[in-house]
Amino acid sequence: MNPFYELNFTLYDMEHISKYLTPEIKLSCYDDKFFKSEVVFDQHMLIWFISGETKIVQSETTCTFKTGDIFLIPRNKPSTIINYPKDGLPHKTVVMSLTSKILHEFYSKVNINVKAISIPGIRSYSDHPLLRSCLASLIPYFEIEGVFPDHIAMLKITEAISILRTIDPGIDGVLANFEDPHKVELVSFMEKNYMFNMPLEKFGYLTGRSLTSFKRDFKKAFDTTPQKWLTQKRLELAHYELAEKKRKPAEICYEIGFENLSHFSYAFKKHFGYAPTSVM
Structure with a gap:
């Protein structure tokens, strides 16, 4: 199952290639002009831009990301995502899905008491060297044929979560919130x-x-x-x-x-x- 709920998409003359190491880690590439999708992710998505440009429209803001940027799209947040190649290079990203199952397991070992952020927006980390190093270390695995070991995948995801908690003091309120949406006005x-x-x-x-x-x-x-x-x-x-x-x-x-x-x-x-x- 894909780690997101895709509402619809528009694809124009574009070859889309996704290579999965595991269901939670993929390399995504759009090699032409334009791709638009409307999604509500079921899981938090950590994304590192290798090349290209993306515009993400949410209810409160519109963000543009490009080569080198790293950001987190929280779950259950409606988004319109428009992807573009740029400077002759494809739209290429490493995407890591921080699933509720993995986060439950992680936080079961962490003694914290945080206030949940019920409707968080996108969290941007620019080109943070720690996150970049973690995500870039996945690239060689995409080039090797064969099965990617589950224990290495978990190490990489755990590393990413730990880095987020180190550089973003408010991230626990996002990642440790496992509630479904409540009835709202x-x-x-x-x-x-x-x-x-x-x-x-x-x-x-x-x-x-x-x-x-x-x-x-x-x-x-x-x-x-x-x-x-x-x-x-x-x-x-x-x-x-x-x-x-x-x-x-x-x-x-x-x-x-x-x-x-x-x-x-x-x-x-x-x-x-x-x-x-x-x-x-």
């Missing part, structure tokens, strides 16, 4: 996360509701269906980005929940009566 959550193209079941899960409860509470809160409300909110955001920030349709359509430019243009014209290019 629906209006506030939806206003922050409507731009992510998630199935309604996932919206329900992240708000602490079953699908039936989510639809019922949504109708009560917004007096319309989720899909109608989501489409209208995304189009209103698109109009603002075009009119006020002077951005191009191709720049924004993937960041606000549309699968491709043609779908966005059609929905925009149907809603407003004119094409998005007319706003610029």
